[in-house]
Amino acid sequence: MKFALFVGCKIPARVPQYERAARSVLGRLGVELIDLDFDCCGYPSRHLRLDAYLALACRNLAKASARHLDVLTLCQCCYGSLRHALHLLRHEPGVRLAVAQDLAKDDLDLSETTNVRHLLDILARDVGFDRIRANVVRDQHRLRVAAHYGCHALRPSDVVDLDNPHAPTVFEDLIRATGAAAIDWPRRLDCCGAPIAETNPALSARLREVKLADARAAGADTMCTACPYCEAQLSPAAKDAGLSTLLYPQVLGLALGIAPAKLGL
Amino acid sequence: MPWGLSAALAIAATGLAYRVVIWLSRTVDDRATCPPASVRVAALVTGTLGSLFGPRMPRMLAAFGLDVLVQRKLWQRDRLRWLAHMAIFVGFGGLFLVHALHGVVTEKLWPGYCSTVNPWLWLRDLLGLLAVAGLALTEVRRRFSRSLLPAPKHRDLVFVALVAAILATGFLLTAAKIISAPDFERMVATYSSLSAEEQQPLKVYWQTEYGMVFPASAPDAALLKTGEEVHESACASCHSRPQSAFVSYPLSRLLRRAAVPLAAANASVVLFNLHVLLCLLGIAYLPFGRALHIFAAPTSLVAAAGAATPATVNAVARRSLALDACVRCGLCDERCSVAALWALFDNPLVLPASKLEGVRRLSVEKRIDANELATLAQGAYACTDCGRCTRGCPVGLDLDDLWTALKARLASCGRPTPAARVKTASASQWADRLAASSGTNGALARPGRLTDDPRIFSHCVQCQTCTNVCPVVAESFGPGGVDATPQRVMNLLRLGMTELALGSRMVWNCTTCYQCQEHCPAGIRVTDVLYDLRNQAYTQMSALAEIDTPAKGDAL
Numbered sequence: 001m002k003f004a005l006f007v008g009c010k011i012p013a014r015v016p017q018y019e020r021a022a023r024s025v026l027g028r029l030g031v032e033l034i035d036l037d038f039d040c041c042g043y044p045s046r047h048l049r050l051d052a053y054l055a056l057a058c059r060n061l062a063k064a065s066a067r068h069l070d071v072l073t074l075c076q077c078c079y080g081s082l083r084h085a086l087h088l089l090r091h092e093p094g095v096r097l098a099v100a101q102d103l104a105k106d107d108l109d110l111s112e113t114t115n116v117r118h119l120l121d122i123l124a125r126d127v128g129f130d131r132i133r134a135n136v137v138r139d140q141h142r143l144r145v146a147a148h149y150g151c152h153a154l155r156p157s158d159v160v161d162l163d164n165p166h167a168p169t170v171f172e173d174l175i176r177a178t179g180a181a182a183i184d185w186p187r188r189l190d191c192c193g194a195p196i197a198e199t200n201p202a203l204s205a206r207l208r209e210v211k212l213a214d215a216r217a218a219g220a221d222t223m224c225t226a227c228p229y230c231e232a233q234l235s236p237a238a239k240d241a242g243l244s245t246l247l248y249p250q251v252l253g254l255a256l257g258i259a260p261a262k263l264g265l
Numbered sequence: 266m267p268w269g270l271s272a273a274l275a276i277a278a279t280g281l282a283y284r285v286v287i288w289l290s291r292t293v294d295d296r297a298t299c300p301p302a303s304v305r306v307a308a309l310v311t312g313t314l315g316s317l318f319g320p321r322m323p324r325m326l327a328a329f330g331l332d333v334l335v336q337r338k339l340w341q342r343d344r345l346r347w348l349a350h351m352a353i354f355v356g357f358g359g360l361f362l363v364h365a366l367h368g369v370v371t372e373k374l375w376p377g378y379c380s381t382v383n384p385w386l387w388l389r390d391l392l393g394l395l396a397v398a399g400l401a402l403t404e405v406r407r408r409f410s411r412s413l414l415p416a417p418k419h420r421d422l423v424f425v426a427l428v429a430a431i432l433a434t435g436f437l438l439t440a441a442k443i444i445s446a447p448d449f450e451r452m453v454a455t456y457s458s459l460s461a462e463e464q465q466p467l468k469v470y471w472q473t474e475y476g477m478v479f480p481a482s483a484p485d486a487a488l489l490k491t492g493e494e495v496h497e498s499a500c501a502s503c504h505s506r507p508q509s510a511f512v513s514y515p516l517s518r519l520l521r522r523a524a525v526p527l528a529a530a531n532a533s534v535v536l537f538n539l540h541v542l543l544c545l546l547g548i549a550y551l552p553f554g555r556a557l558h559i560f561a562a563p564t565s566l567v568a569a570a571g572a573a574t575p576a577t578v579n580a581v582a583r584r585s586l587a588l589d590a591c592v593r594c595g596l597c598d599e600r601c602s603v604a605a606l607w608a609l610f611d612n613p614l615v616l617p618a619s620k621l622e623g624v625r626r627l628s629v630e631k632r633i634d635a636n637e638l639a640t641l642a643q644g645a646y647a648c649t650d651c652g653r654c655t656r657g658c659p660v661g662l663d664l665d666d667l668w669t670a671l672k673a674r675l676a677s678c679g680r681p682t683p684a685a686r687v688k689t690a691s692a693s694q695w696a697d698r699l700a701a702s703s704g705t706n707g708a709l710a711r712p713g714r715l716t717d718d719p720r721i722f723s724h725c726v727q728c729q730t731c732t733n734v735c736p737v738v739a740e741s742f743g744p745g746g747v748d749a750t751p752q753r754v755m756n757l758l759r760l761g762m763t764e765l766a767l768g769s770r771m772v773w774n775c776t777t778c779y780q781c782q783e784h785c786p787a788g789i790r791v792t793d794v795l796y797d798l799r800n801q802a803y804t805q806m807s808a809l810a811e812i813d814t815p816a817k818g819d820a821l
Binding site for chain 2 (some may be wrong): 008009010012013033036040044045046047048049050051052054056059088092094095104105106151152154155160164165171190191193194195196198199200203204207214257
C-alpha cells in the first residue's frame, strides 16, 4: 500500500494536527506515504474560474500519474475537487484537450490516469476493518462519537466514491472498529457551513449550530471529522455546545496506543 | 578622507532614521481602521522591551544566529543560493570586519596585525575571491535558471555594481601596488634610512622575488645576494611574499607590461582613492535599494521570533517593514500553491513577490490605477491562504498576515471579495448593470460550461426537491435570506433569463454541499450549474471597469 499524500493548503496552515495524526496512524498500519510537490487542489478557484480550477487540479493529477501513484487526500474538499477534475477529464473531451494543452507548457502530460482516494476510503477498503481491530490496544468503548461525514466525500456520488450518499455507514464502521461507540444522529450528512464562513458568516454559523446541537441531543460527547474545513469550522464552537472534536486519525491513533503528542493532541 | 567618512555615515544614519520613521508612520492597513501612529509607536517600544527582556529573548537570539547569520531557511530551500549568499556574506562581511575596520577590530584582537603580512595578506584575497565567486554564482544561477516563473522585478543593479566595483578596485589596487616603483620609493623613504647604494641591490631583489617592476635594472647574482640581506634586515618583518596574494599577484603579472605608464599616472594612488570613494558610496547607499536588506532583513527575522501571539498592534509596523525587508528572492513564488495561475491569468500579481510590490504601490506610493487595482484584486483573491510563502520566507515575513491586510485594504478601495462585491447590489440590479456592459457574455464560451446548453437544465420539472433539501434555504430567513431557491434558478435558466441568476444570493450563498444535485429526480447537475453561474458572474463582474464603492478620501 503506497500512496502520494496530498495535504493541500488548509491542513498545514490551519489544522496541522490532522497531518501529524494521519502520518502516525498510517505508518502504524503499514501504509507508505510518498511526498510529491503538490500544489493547490483547485477547490478555492472553482468558485472563480473553471479553467483556473482545472489548471491547478490537473497539475497534481499529472504529477501523481508520472510517478504511477494513486493520491491519498486527507481533506474532503481536496478529494471532491480532484475527483471532479478526473470526472471531467474522462467525460468531457473538450476539457481534456484544453487541459492537456495547458499542462504541456510545463512538460506535464495526462497520458496516464491516477486514482484519487480519501483517507477514510483507504482505511476501510485497503487497510480493512479486521486489520484495524487487530491493532487496537486501548479500550475506548465509553467514547460516544458522532461521525461527521462531510459533503464532498459523499456527493455528488457519480464523481466521488466513499459510500452510499443517502445512507452511508463507513464512517460509523470505522469508529466502531476503534472500539468507540458511534451514535446515530439525524443531521450527520448535513453541511458544516465552512464554505461560506467568510462570505456569509452568520448563515455559516447557523448551519454549524444546528449540527452541533443535533449531535449533542443525540448523546454524543465527541464530534469526529475527517476534513480540515469541517474541523476548523466545528471545533471553535463545539465546546459551547458541550462537545469536543477529534479528527478520525486521532480517534484511531488513541485506540492503537499511539502517544497523544504524535497525534497532535 | 575623514570628512568623506563622516558624510557617508551621516547620509547612512539619516537615511536609516528616515526608514524607521517610514516603518512606523506608513501603513498597509486602511487609515480609517488603523490605530494612530502614536499608539503604534508606544506599542512598539513596550513590545520590543517586553520581547528583549522577556521569555522570547532566547528565541530571538536563536533567530539571529540560525536565520540571520547561518540562513537556515535558505539552506533548507535552495542550497545553491545559500552557497552564493554565504560566499558573499562571509567574503564581503569578512573584508569589512578584518580589512575595512582593521583599526577598530583586527588590531585590537591581534596587536601584531599588518595587512602585508600573512595570514592577512592571503586572507584578504581569499575573502575577496569568496565574495566574487558568490556574485558570479548569483549571476550564473540567474542566467541559467529554468524556472517558468517571472523573475521578481526591481533588481537593484546599483547595489550589485557597487559591491562588484569595491571588490574589483581592491584587487586592482593590491596588484598595482605590487608592481609600483613609486610606492617602493615611498616605503623606503618613509620606513628606512637606506643609502642609494643599499637601495640598488634591494630593488634587484624585489624585482626578482617580489614582482616589483623598475625601469631598466638588470638582475645580477651578487647584487641579488646583497639585496636579500638588506631585505631581511629592513623589509621582511613587514612584507610576506606577494605571491601569497593569490589573486592580486597573478593580476599584477598581467599589468606588468603597463607598469611604467601606470607608475607615471600614479595608478596606485588613483585606485586607492577610487576604492575608498566606492566604499564610502557603499556606506551612504546602505539605507537605499537592496542594500537596505542588511538592516531590514535581520530586523524582520528577529521581530518575527519576538512577535507576540496573537498578533498585537505591532503587526501594523511589521507589515510596513515587510515592504522594505523583502529581498525579492522569489522563493515564495516557487512555493506558491497557485503559482500556475499567473500564466493562465497573465497576471504576475498572483505570485507573492510581485503581489508584495503591488501592496507597496497600493499603500505607499499610491500610484495605482483602476486596472492595476483589478489585477491586484485578482491576485489577492486567488490566494488560498496555504501559508507556504510565509513558512519559506528567508527574511521571516508574515506574508499570510500581509495578504489578509491587503484584502481588507482592497475592500475599502472598492474591490472586496467577489462574494462581498455581489452583495452591493440586488440580482436585478446586477442584471441591468451587466446588460449595460453587454458583449462580454457571448465571448466567454469555453469547454465545460453548463449554462449555455439547454440539455443540462431544460428537463427540470420544478418539483422543488432541490429546494427542500437545501440547507441554505432552510436556514435563510429575513432580509439577508435567499432571493431565489435552486428550483427558481433552474427556472430562470429555462426561461433564458440567465442574467437574473448571476447576482442571485442563492448562487453566492450556496455551500456546494451537493444535496440538491444528489437528490434531483431528473438528474440535473444543480450544484454544478450554480458553480457555473458563479464563474460566469465573476468573469463578467471582473470585466466591469467601474468600481462599486469608492472609498471616500482615499488617494487613488
